[in-house]
Each structure stands twice: as C-alpha cells, then as structure tokens.
Amino acid sequence: MADKIQTLVMSLQQTQRQQSEQLHFTRQLIDSLPLPVFVADSQGRCLDVNKAWEHHLGGPAHQWVGQPIHALGIPMAAQAGRTESREVRWSLEDHRTQDWTYIQAPFTTANGTAAGTIGTLIDITERKRAQETLQAEKERAQVTLASIGDGVITTDMHGRIETINEAAQLMTGYQATQAIGRLLDEVFRFFEEPMSLTTPSGFGRELRSSTLHQAAQQVLIHRSGEHYAIEYTAAPIQDGEGTTAGCVLVFRDVTETRELREKLSWHARHDALTGLHNRVALAERLTHAVFTARQNNSLLGVCMLDLDHFQRINDQHGVRTGDRLLREVALRLSAFATASDAVARMGGDEFVLLLGNQPDTQAIAARALQVLSQLAQPYAIDHQTLHATASIGIAVFPQDDVAPDTLLRHADQAMCHAKRTGRNQIHLFDVQQDHEVQTLHTQQTRVAQALHDAEFRLYYQPKINLRTGEILGMEALLRWQHPELGLLGPQHVFPLIDDTELTVKVGEWVLEQALRQMRQWTAAGQCWAVSVNIAAWHFHRPNFVERLKAILQTCPEVPPSQLELEILESAALEDVAYMRSMMQSCQALGVRFALDDFGTGFSSLSYLKRLPAETIKIDQSFIRGIVDDHDDLTLVNAIIALAAALQRKVIAEGVETQAHSDILLQLGCELAQGYGIARPMPAEQVPEWARSYHHQASAPKAVF
Ligand code: C2E
Ligand code: MG
Numbered sequence: 001m002a003d004k005i006q007t008l009v010m011s012l013q014q015t016q017r018q019q020s021e022q023l024h025f026t027r028q029l030i031d032s033l034p035l036p037v038f039v040a041d042s043q044g045r046c047l048d049v050n051k052a053w054e055h056h057l058g059g060p061a062h063q064w065v066g067q068p069i070h071a072l073g074i075p076m077a078a079q080a081g082r083t084e085s086r087e088v089r090w091s092l093e094d095h096r097t098q099d100w101t102y103i104q105a106p107f108t109t110a111n112g113t114a115a116g117t118i119g120t121l122i123d124i125t126e127r128k129r130a131q132e133t134l135q136a137e138k139e140r141a142q143v144t145l146a147s148i149g150d151g152v153i154t155t156d157m158h159g160r161i162e163t164i165n166e167a168a169q170l171m172t173g174y175q176a177t178q179a180i181g182r183l184l185d186e187v188f189r190f191f192e193e194p195m196s197l198t199t200p201s202g203f204g205r206e207l208r209s210s211t212l213h214q215a216a217q218q219v220l221i222h223r224s225g226e227h228y229a230i231e232y233t234a235a236p237i238q239d240g241e242g243t244t245a246g247c248v249l250v251f252r253d254v255t256e257t258r259e260l261r262e263k264l265s266w267h268a269r270h271d272a273l274t275g276l277h278n279r280v281a282l283a284e285r286l287t288h289a290v291f292t293a294r295q296n297n298s299l300l301g302v303c304m305l306d307l308d309h310f311q312r313i314n315d316q317h318g319v320r321t322g323d324r325l326l327r328e329v330a331l332r333l334s335a336f337a338t339a340s341d342a343v344a345r346m347g348g349d350e351f352v353l354l355l356g357n358q359p360d361t362q363a364i365a366a367r368a369l370q371v372l373s374q375l376a377q378p379y380a381i382d383h384q385t386l387h388a389t390a391s392i393g394i395a396v397f398p399q400d401d402v403a404p405d406t407l408l409r410h411a412d413q414a415m416c417h418a419k420r421t422g423r424n425q426i427h428l429f430d431v432q433q434d435h436e437v438q439t440l441h442t443q444q445t446r447v448a449q450a451l452h453d454a455e456f457r458l459y460y461q462p463k464i465n466l467r468t469g470e471i472l473g474m475e476a477l478l479r480w481q482h483p484e485l486g487l488l489g490p491q492h493v494f495p496l497i498d499d500t501e502l503t504v505k506v507g508e509w510v511l512e513q514a515l516r517q518m519r520q521w522t523a524a525g526q527c528w529a530v531s532v533n534i535a536a537w538h539f540h541r542p543n544f545v546e547r548l549k550a551i552l553q554t555c556p557e558v559p560p561s562q563l564e565l566e567i568l569e570s571a572a573l574e575d576v577a578y579m580r581s582m583m584q585s586c587q588a589l590g591v592r593f594a595l596d597d598f599g600t601g602f603s604s605l606s607y608l609k610r611l612p613a614e615t616i617k618i619d620q621s622f623i624r625g626i627v628d629d630h631d632d633l634t635l636v637n638a639i640i641a642l643a644a645a646l647q648r649k650v651i652a653e654g655v656e657t658q659a660h661s662d663i664l665l666q667l668g669c670e671l672a673q674g675y676g677i678a679r680p681m682p683a684e685q686v687p688e689w690a691r692s693y694h695h696q697a698s699a700p701k702a703v704f
C-alpha cells in the first residue's frame with residue numbers, strides 16, 4: 001500500500017514537473033517571439049503579455065494584466081472563433097506615429113469553451129510610409145498633369161487608355177470617363193496618317209514597339225471634327241523587368257506656338273489669389289463644356305456669381321481680410337464642384353461656376369441654391385466671424401443656344417437682375433424676353449435714326465363742314481418714308497417708342513413741322529387750322545407747356561389758336577385733375593384741344609365736364625356703324641347730344657360715304673373728316689386738293 005502511494009506521489013510529482021516544464025517552455029516560446037503578444041480573456045482584458053510587448057509598448061507585464069484591449073484603440077474580435085486583423089496608428093510622445101497590424105486569434109479551454117484571444121502586433125510603419133509617399137507622389141503627378149498645358153495620355157500594354165489629363169481632354173474632345181478604357185487610336189486620331197503607318201490602329205502598335213516616337217507636325221482631329229496642329233512625343237512605359245507595360249503620349253497644340261508658350265505657364269491660366277482658373281482657362285473650359293453638353297444631350301448651367309456688398313467688407317475690415325474671404329469662397333466653390341463642373345474667378349468678387357451634365361433647368365437651379373446657402377454660412381477669418389451672401393445669374397445651354405462668350409454675358413445680365421431685385425438669390429436668364437428686348441431695342445434705334453436722317457413726313461387730312469363745304473383745317477398725321485419698306489403709317493413708329501424719350505422727340509418734331517407748314521399756308525393766304533396728335537406720355541412731361549411755348553415762338557406768324565392738340569379720350573381720363581390743369585395752361589397760350597377717338601374711353605358726363613377740350617372727335621368705329629348698326633347710331637346720337645349740352649364742338653372721323661354724311665347731318669353733326677372727303681396727303685398736294693374741293697363743293701354732294 002505504502003508502495004502504491006509512493007508510486008502515485010512520484011507520478012504526480014513527475015506530471016507536475018512535466019507541466020511546469022511545459023509552462024516554462026511555453027513562456028520561453030512566447031517571450032522569444034520577436035512580435036509583441038497580448039493574451040486576453042473573453043472580455044478582452046489582458047491575461048498576459050510577452051517580453052516583446054513589454055519592450056515595444058513599455059511597462060512590465062503586471063501593469064498590463066487586467067487592462068482592456070480597447071484601451072489601446074483595438075476593438076475586440078467581432079466574431080468569436082475567427083481570426084481578425086486590423087490596422088492601428090499610435091502617436092508617440094515625440095510626435096512620431098507608429099502603424100501596426102493587430103492580428104487576434106481565439107483560443108479555447110481543453111474542453112473547447114472559448115477562453116479569449118491571443119493577439120500579435122506587426123509593425124507596418126515602414127510599409128505605410130512607403131504607401132503614403134507613393135500616394136502623395138501619384139497625387140502630385142496628377143495635379144502636375146492637370147495643370148500643364150501639354151496633353152498627356154497613358155495606355156496599358158494593349159493600347160487602352162489608362163489616364164488622360166485635362167489638356168488632352170480639351171484637345172481630343174473626350175472626357176476622362178469617355179476615354180479611359182478605349183483604344184488610343186480611337187481618341188487620338190490624325191487627319192493624315194503618319195507616313196510610317198498604314199492603318200490607324202497601327203499607331204498604337206508602333207508606340208508599343210518603339211523606344212521613342214516623335215513627330216513634329218501632325219493634324220489631330222478633335223471629336224467635334226475640328227483640326228489641331230500638334231507635335232507629340234510617345235514613349236513606352238517599362239516595368240522593373242524591362243517589359244513594356246504601356247505607353248505615355250505627350251502632345252501639344254502648336255497652332256499658335258507663341259500663344260501656347262504663354263498658356264503653359266501656370267500663372268497665365270490661374271488666378272494667383274485663389275488658385276482657381278482664370279478667365280483664359282475658363283474660356284477653354286466653357287467651350288469644352290458646351291461641346292460636351294451637346295454630345296451628351298445634357299444641360300449646362302453657366303452661373304455668374306458675385307458677392308453682395310463685398311466692398312463693405314473691404315472697407316470695414318481691410319483688403320487683407322477681403323482677400324481671405326475671397327480665398328474661403330474659392331475653397332467652398334471648389335469643394336462644391338463635381339467632376340463635371342468647373343470653377344473660375346473672373347476677378348474682383350466675381351466667380352463663374354459651370355454646372356455640367358445637368359438633366360434639366362430645375363436641377364441647375366437647385367444646385368445654384370445649394371451653393372448660395374453654402375456661401376451664406378459664416379466665415380471664420382482672423383478671429384472674427386464674417387457673413388457674406390452672393391447673387392447668381394444663370395444662363396442655361398442649349399436652351400440659350402449662343403456662343404460661349406454670349407452665354408457668359410447672359411449669365412452676367414441675369415446676375416445684375418438678381419442684384420437689382422434684392423441680392424442673395426439666383427436669377428435665370430430669360431431667352432425669350434431677351435429676344436424681345438433686343439428686337440425692341442434695335443427697332444427703337446432704327447426709329448431714332450429715321451428721325452435723325454429726316455425719313456419722317458407729315459401727311460395732312462382735311463376736316464370740313466359737311467353743310468357749308470368750308471375747309472376748317474387739317475389733321476397732321478405722321479408717315480415714315482422708309483428707304484426699303486416704302487411709306488409706313490404711324491403704327492410702325494409709336495408702338496415701338498411708347499413711353500420713351502423718343503416719343504417726345506418725335507412729337508416735338510411733328511409740332512415744329514406742323515407749325516412751319518401752317519406758316520407757309522398762312523403766308524399763301526390759307527389760314528387752315530392744324531390738329532396735331534399728342535401722345536399721352538409726351539403730354540405728361542412736366543415741361544410740356546414750357547416746350548410748347550418755345551416751339552410756338554419759333555413760328556410767331558402763326559396764331560396759336562390755329563393749333564389744335566388731339567389727346568386720346570382714354571389718356572385724358574387717367575388723371576382728370578392733372579389733365580385739366582395742363583390743358584388750361586396750354587389754352588392760356590391760345591392753343592385748343594380735341595378729345596380724340598371719343599366714345600372708346602367710356603367717359604362719364606361729370607368727367608367730360610371737367611375736361612376743357614373745345615372739340616369732341618367721335619371715334620371712326622362708331623361712324624362706320626351708323627348706317628346699319630342701331631347701337632352705333634344711338635351712341636353717336638348720344639355723343640352729339642352730350643357735346644351740345646356741354647357746348648362743345650363735335651366732329652366725326654372716318655366719314656367714308658354719302659350715307660355717313662347724310663345721317664351725321666340729320667343728327668346735327670356738321671364737322672367731318674374721312675376718306676370720303678379726302679385721304680391724308682403730303683402738304684404740297686393740299687392746295688391743289690382744296691382748289692378742286694371748292695370747285696366740286698359748289699355742286700352739292702359731289703364730294704362723295
Ligand atoms: P387718329 O388721330 O384717330 O387719326 C385718324 C386715323 O384714321 C388716321 O390714321 C387716318 O388716316 C385714318 N382715317 C381717316 N379717315 C379715315 C376713313 O375714312 N376711314 C378709315 N378707315 N381710316 C381713316 P393714321 O394716319 O394711320 O393714324 C393712326 C393713328 O396714329 C392716329 O389716329 C393717331 O392716334 C396716331 N398718330 C398719327 N400721327 C400721329 C402723330 O404725329 N403723333 C401721335 N402722337 N400720334 C399720331
Ligand atoms: Mg387724331
């Protein structure tokens with residue numbers, strides 16, 4: 001029994017020795033590993049670390065025991081039973097950083113229950129640095145490629161395009177997204193094949209086989225069909241083992257070599273303050289964007305953006321702060337722009353934003369509003385908060401299908417509109433309205449020229465007494481002797497110059513001309529009164545009376561009472577009190593008045609009573625109807641009665657037939673004017689007409 005116990009004890013002791021040997025070995029094994037090891041329980045708390053851990057992360061093992069793994073910025077393995085790795089970056093006290101990959105694997109107890117994780121750290125600082133340097137170099141290369149004026153295209157070993165810089169996109173007409181993956185020969189096409197090559201596809205092959213390929217002058221075909229004279233260099237790209245992996249093609253537009261040299265400099269294409277593209281670069285971008293919009297059937301929004309009250313910021317905070325604000329604005333605009341957009345500074349506080357590849361106008365407006373709200377966010381500049389807003393004018397291509405520089409002008413016009421109508425808003429250029437404004441403007445210019453070139457004439461239409469046959473006078477009516485279109489009526493003049501200063505100029509010319517004519521007739525013994533039509537706008541000029549007086553004085557031989565001014569009844573009703581006082585002032589000079597087109601203005605008796613016009617002229621539309629329209633007859637009858645009641649003279653215009661004349665006489669209206677008596681005629685024909693009229697009038701009714 002004692003033997004048995006002795007043997008058992010010895011065997012236990014041996015097992016214990018073996019286990020402790022095992023443990024000691026395991027310990028040595030872990031400690032001898034060069035990689036830091038972290039053993040965690042199932043809660044992620046440290047059970048043990050090895051020597052390498054102590055060495056790399058500092059502190060003896062007992063300080064680590066019990067610490068949670070997440071205190072090191074490492075989350076616990078997300079899924080039990082799986083090996084996971086993740087990268088961590090630690091900042092060291094000396095401001096350096098270290099990058100590690102932490103690989104953690106689960107471990108279990110002997111019976112298979114999950115017990116925790118064993119993690120190791122692998123130092124990847126070196127690899128990370130190399131990667132970052134490479135990335136930075138790549139970005140630098142991309143920025144360089146983007147900012148140089150030379151076109152650069154790289155291809156893979158099969159001649160498929162891998163990269164294409166902005167200059168190359170502009171020269172070929174292909175955007176990066178369209179060009180990448182295509183065969184070089186499809187994008188980079190020559191007008192004439194180089195002598196050494198037979199087919200277009202041969203070009204790519206040639207490049208791959210030769211070491212360096214150079215050509216002084218070739219004609220490149222832009223996607224639009226335009227031709228560019230270029231020179232290019234092509235070289236194969238070789239990998240580390242010397243195998244050709246692709247080719248790089250560098251080319252430049254030599255259409256104007258000198259211009260190109262200027263373009264090549266960064267400063268010639270960029271705005272020094274903000275680093276944005278300048279006007280020159282924008283012009284290229286805009287041409288390209290217009291072409292792309294046409295190709296893609298998409299819309300292009302050309303946004304002209306101007307900061308509101310920027311001068312105030314300069315005045316209040318100084319130019320330096322103003323400059324910083326402009327830089328901030330530039331940064332926000334650049335951040336806003338997508339790959340299809342472009343941003344440029346035009347100078348001052350004016351920027352241009354091109355919104356490419358837009359589906360509709362609403363989308364453009366929505367994006368412009370976004371920019372507006374982003375720019376309206378406060379600016380932290382020089383320890384102070386500044387606020388700025390902007391106004392945006394937008395021209396949309398191809399709805400506004402004009403040349404690029406006109407698009408910019410239209411956007412600018414719209415921007416001015418946005419400023420005028422309150423700022424901090426967008427305004428879309430209205431193509432339709434511009435067209436109308438433009439044609440009206442051209443037409444007005446033409447009318448002004450007609451006045452200057454003495455193309456206007458006055459025609460005279462007689463007014464007579466139907467009963468006595470007496471010639472009372474003439475109405476002066478404007479005509480335009482147009483060099484190409486012939487004789488034009490006043491409807492080709494007045495509607496175009498409505499409510500403009502030109503109405504006054506033409507009106508004064510008519511007055512002067514009529515007075516001169518009256519002087520001539522008076523001198524010849526014919527004291528005919530002349531009626532001149534006065535446009536409402538002209539009559540409402542504050543200095544009308546003064547000017548009329550001055551004009552009357554140019555012909556002192558003519559008694560002012562022989563001049564009658566015809567004012568449309570409708571115009572006279574607009575402001576009766578004012579009209580009354582104006583008419584009275586003119587009457588004080590001796591001039592008389594007629595209310596023209598009477599009956600169309602629906603004036604009431606009380607109004608008419610207050611207007612001191614000596615004569616009422618019944619509108620021709622009613623006269624025309626008196627023969628067979630009972631209503632017209634009633635109305636004309638009423639007007640004649642009204643005139644009699646107010647002791648005004650009444651004259652009928654548009655008297656065309658004997659029937660008109662007969663009815664008017666029956667109704668008590670003796671004065672008349674109309675084609676039936678005479679059509680308007682040039683002044684020199686009037687004396688002859690008067691002679692023959694008197695002759696005929698002696699035989700009653702012969703005038704019709
Ligand atoms: P209005 O003052 O009522 O002039 C009469 C218009 O009727 C004239 O047309 C005349 O040619 C036309 N007319 C005369 N008798 C007859 C007729 O029997 N039958 C028909 N169908 N028409 C007749 P016009 O010369 O074309 O002038 C049209 C209007 O233009 C004038 O209407 C007047 O309002 C305006 N206008 C003409 N000259 C001047 C001007 O020098 N200054 C201003 N402000 N307006 C003018
Ligand atoms: Mg008239």
Ligand code: MG
Binds near residue numbers: 596597617619620653
């Ligand atoms: Mg009339």
